[in-house]
Amino acid sequence: MPDRHLVDAHVLLVREDQVLLSKRRGDAFDGCWHLPAGKVDAGEDVLSAAAREAWEEVGVRIDPADLAHVHTVHITGSGQEPRFGLFFRAARWDGEPSNREPAKCHGLDWFPVDALPEPMIGYAALGIRALRTGVPFSIHGWS
Known part of the structure; x- marks a missing residue:
């Protein structure tokens, strides 16, 4: 097991x-639905990382001040490095x-928050769901 955990920033773009x-596309989660997300780079705060990932992946500009924390999940799983995923709306x-x-994404689509598609990456x-439940923290993949 690695001696450290990665930090991922996930962006919730919600409308109507x-x-x-x-x-x-092209990785162990090929064909699965996910949010715009990525690792926090060295020297970067998590809000700036979330805004950067939104621009790099889906071409929208977000002021980090417009991001609100929704949820944090502590993740591990088969073949995955342990990580903390922070979700921001x-x-x-x-x-x-x-x-x-x-090259990394088959496409984008909008889905009802209460009717997510399958296959969906579980921790995403x-x-x-934390948008509805208000649950601030969860763990995923730990036995």
């Missing part, structure tokens, strides 16, 4: 009770989402 999801953004990483679903 629907959340934007991307369908992963964007109050507003500039631009219309588009697939800026076609926990972060999305």
Whole structure:
């Protein structure tokens, strides 16, 4: 087991009770739905990382001050490095989402928050459900 945990920043873009999801391509989660997300880089705060990932993956600009923490999940699983996933809802953004990483993403679509598609990455679903439940923390994949 690694001696440290990664930190991931996940972005919840919600409009009219629907959340934007991307369908992963070319990795162990190929074909699964997920949120715009990525690792926090060295020297970067988590809000700036979330805003950067939203721009890199779906082409929207978010002011980090417009991100509100929704949920944190402590994740592990087969073949995955342990990590903390922090989920942030964007109050507003500039631009219309588009697939800026076609080599890593089959496409984007909007789904009702209460009717997520399958297959869905499990820990991402926990972060999305927290929009409704208000549960601030969960663990996923630990036995």
